[in-house]
Amino acid sequence: MPPIVARDMGVRRGGRWLLRPASFAIAGGVIGVAGAAGTGKSTLLATFGTLRRPTTGALQVLGADVGDRVARRSIRAWLGYLPGHRQDPDMTTADLITYAGYFKRAARGAVAATISRFGLADVAGLSLTSLPSDVRFRAGIAAACVGNPRLVLIDVPMTGFDPRAWHELVPVLRGAAPTVIVTARTPDELADWCDRVFVLARGRLNELVAPHAAAVPLPRGSWSGARPPPRDPRLIPAGSGAGD
Amino acid sequence: VTDIGRILRLEARATALFLAVPALAAIGLATAWPALIPGVGYWDNTVSAVAGSVRTLGPACAALAAWTALRDDPSLGYLRGLTVRSPATVPLLDLSLLACVALPAYAIVTVVVFVKTMMHQEAGHLGVLGIALGAAVLMTHVTAGYLAGRLFPHMVTVPAVGVAGYLWSIAGPGEGTSWAGLPTAAAIERVDVFAAVDDGLFLARLLWSLGLCVLLVAGYLMWLTRHLWLVVPLGLALGAAAAGVARIQTYDTPVTTASFAYACRSWPIRVCVHPALRPALRSLGTAVTPLAARLSGTQGEFTELTQRSEGPMAMPGAAGTPGAGHGGPADPRAVYVRIDDLSAGFERRALRQIVAALLDPTWCGTGRREPGADYTGLVSAWLLDQRPPRIADTAAAAVFARYDEDDRRAWLRTHYGRFRSCRLTAADFQAFSVTGVRHRVFAAAWPKVRPGPRHRAGLDADRA
Numbered sequence: 279m280p281p282i283v284a285r286d287m288g289v290r291r292g293g294r295w296l297l298r299p300a301s302f303a304i305a306g307g308v309i310g311v312a313g314a315a316g317t318g319k320s321t322l323l324a325t326f327g328t329l330r331r332p333t334t335g336a337l338q339v340l341g342a343d344v345g346d347r348v349a350r351r352s353i354r355a356w357l358g359y360l361p362g363h364r365q366d367p368d369m370t371t372a373d374l375i376t377y378a379g380y381f382k383r384a385a386r387g388a389v390a391a392t393i394s395r396f397g398l399a400d401v402a403g404l405s406l407t408s409l410p411s412d413v414r415f416r417a418g419i420a421a422a423c424v425g426n427p428r429l430v431l432i433d434v435p436m437t438g439f440d441p442r443a444w445h446e447l448v449p450v451l452r453g454a455a456p457t458v459i460v461t462a463r464t465p466d467e468l469a470d471w472c473d474r475v476f477v478l479a480r481g482r483l484n485e486l487v488a489p490h491a492a493a494v495p496l497p498r499g500s501w502s503g504a505r506p507p508p509r510d511p512r513l514i515p516a517g518s519g520a521g522d
Numbered sequence: 523v524t525d526i527g528r529i530l531r532l533e534a535r536a537t538a539l540f541l542a543v544p545a546l547a548a549i550g551l552a553t554a555w556p557a558l559i560p561g562v563g564y565w566d567n568t569v570s571a572v573a574g575s576v577r578t579l580g581p582a583c584a585a586l587a588a589w590t591a592l593r594d595d596p597s598l599g600y601l602r603g604l605t606v607r608s609p610a611t612v613p614l615l616d617l618s619l620l621a622c623v624a625l626p627a628y629a630i631v632t633v634v635v636f637v638k639t640m641m642h643q644e645a646g647h648l649g650v651l652g653i654a655l656g657a658a659v660l661m662t663h664v665t666a667g668y669l670a671g672r673l674f675p676h677m678v679t680v681p682a683v684g685v686a687g688y689l690w691s692i693a694g695p696g697e698g699t700s701w702a703g704l705p706t707a708a709a710i711e712r713v714d715v716f717a718a719v720d721d722g723l724f725l726a727r728l729l730w731s732l733g734l735c736v737l738l739v740a741g742y743l744m745w746l747t748r749h750l751w752l753v754v755p756l757g758l759a760l761g762a763a764a765a766g767v768a769r770i771q772t773y774d775t776p777v778t779t780a781s782f783a784y785a786c787r788s789w790p791i792r793v794c795v796h797p798a799l800r801p802a803l804r805s806l807g808t809a810v811t812p813l814a815a816r817l818s819g820t821q822g823e824f825t826e827l828t829q830r831s832e833g834p835m836a837m838p839g840a841a842g843t844p845g846a847g848h849g850g851p852a853d854p855r856a857v858y859v860r861i862d863d864l865s866a867g868f869e870r871r872a873l874r875q876i877v878a879a880l881l882d883p884t885w886c887g888t889g890r891r892e893p894g895a896d897y898t899g900l901v902s903a904w905l906l907d908q909r910p911p912r913i914a915d916t917a918a919a920a921v922f923a924r925y926d927e928d929d930r931r932a933w934l935r936t937h938y939g940r941f942r943s944c945r946l947t948a949a950d951f952q953a954f955s956v957t958g959v960r961h962r963v964f965a966a967a968w969p970k971v972r973p974g975p976r977h978r979a980g981l982d983a984d985r986a
Contacts, residue, residue: 354604369536
């Protein structure tokens with residue numbers, strides 16, 4: 279089952295539709311969501327991350343309905359999230375991962391394993407504020423990935439890194455979880471390394487035909503909501519049946 | 523528990539909430555300090571001052587708690603928001619963190635006030651329950667503020683909670699013996715050295731406050747988690763609060779009369795004070811002895827001075843012996859003064875009380891202006907060793923100024939009745955000698971004609 283399945287899901291904020299009601303599914307792999315500032319990428323990601331409720335429709339994440347209070351907790355057990363507009367706390371790398379592990383109810387060994395897995399052993403005892411931005415980002419991903427989640431959501435990661443550091447971060451991002459959803463301002467930032475890229479604009483989420491296309495075939499008749507034809511010839515509507 | 527301690531430490535560092543501790547302590551001290559009796563170490567007063575500091579410390583902590591509840595932590599909030607733990611985890615962690623901020627501030631207030639008390643002669647009863655009561659009321663404020671922030675997550679909630687808490691603290695009766703006073707259960711008006719707070723009342727208020735605090739927490743967690751087992755602590759909290767309220771209603775006043783044994787000094791005259799004011803014995807005795815000597819031989823003579831709590835000044839021969847209940851004096855020649863504290867000038871204030879008590883309120887009372895009031899003021903100034911007041915009859919003032927100490931004492935013995943009833947006249951100052959022989963030296967014409975050497979010689983002859 280796709281990790282994210284939306285049925286007539288709409289997200290509205292500030293009096294406008296960030297995502298008009300639509301049905302779609304997002305399969306595993308590395309998924310990119312591009313959109314200009316203010317189009318609602320972060321809100322959509324927070325919705326996938328169970329931090330917000332969809333305004334309309336239903337959303338299933340990792341097979342559970344986010345509208346159900348008990349199910350939401352089970353989703354969160356397998357979910358990692360790294361928001362875009364965050365501040366690095368005044369604590370060490372190890373403390374951040376320990377903190378995340380506590381709220382994830384991770385086993386004691388999970389923290390050490392995560393530090394090791396993300397190559398942070400050398401900086402585990404150092405304050406985050408003293409580290410370069412790419413190492414801080416890596417620590418943030420590690421905090422999101424403590425407990426080996428199945429789905430990781432990362433908001434606008436491609437900012438402030440030099441090309442070399444970014445080159446090293448890409449494998450970290452791709453290997454963070456079976457399904458990784460990242461956002462960016464432009465599709466170009468995602469196209470080179472994401473399996474699928476969606477574009478969020480004017481309340482519509484349309485898929486950009488990407489090099490590593492891996493869309494999920496949608497069960498015929500189980501989706502509702504007519505979608506207008508994409509304006510950009512490169513775009514096809516999300517969940518329109520492109521095979522993986 | 524180790525994990526929780528580590529998480530609390532991390533949160534404290536990340537949120538920098540501990541920076542608020544000194545400010546909160548300053549707020550609490552600013553409230554507690556004025557409630558202390560200056561120069562006196564009386565534990566009942568100390569405890570009531572510490573508990574009373576919650577009047578302002580509580581609302582301040584409530585506002586901080588409301589802010590904590592509604593803040594959007596940009597560094598760690600997303601990790602807390604995605605917890606797989608119980609929904610109760612985050613509120614309980616927040617409340618624990620707030621307790622780690624509010625209670626140390628309260629502890630600082632307590633320690634400072636205790637040290638101040640121990641710097642003086644200690645007396646009274648250290649009611650630990652009173653200190654615990656303050657802490658319980660403080661946590662009730664914190665909990666109420668936090669829940670307000672959670673339920674109404676708007677910035678306006680923060681000042682609203684603080685202002686509402688403060689208004690409630692100062693507007694209510696504050697004595698906590700009625701329904702209206704329950705929200706400010708820790709507040710007790712200033713307790714003087716003759717008063718004591720019953721531990722039973724502290725316990726009743728503690729029950730009420732703890733019950734209310736647990737009721738708020740358990741109720742919120744039950745709403746949050748839907749756990750039915752929370753009915754048990756809810757019921758227990760309700761029972762404790764109800765029991766506390768029922769017990770509080772049985773008290774008429776929050777303070778009772780303290781039992782103690784007077785501390786006395788017998789020479790040069792007997793002076794007895796509350797043991798908390800023992801350091802005042804020497805200076806009080808020194809200050810009051812000249813007055814006692816000047817009144818010797820008059821109807822206002824006294825040989826014993828005793829501190830009392832309230833009520834009209836009892837002069838020698840008056841009905842009732844206020845100090846007798848505490849093992850105090852029953853001497854009919856005892857005089858009673860009220861000494862509220864040992865701040866600078868307390869001896870002079872005591873003397874003023876004695877002299878004021880000498881006067882007959884029927885004639886010298888407030889609102890009356892007897893012709894002789896000026897003369898009485900002149901004599902009173904001498905009794906108090908003060909500068910003589912300016913009076914219209916400068917001749918009489920000059921005459922009295924020329925009397926030496928013995929002359930004045932003798933004069934007072936003769937004129938005491940007219941002095942205390944404010945019925946002295948110019949004639950009382952015109953011709954008087956210690957031998958009782960009126961002479962003409964200080965005739966009505968004086969000071970137009972100042973006495974010359976011959977007159978002085980005559981006066982000396984009279985005295986001889």
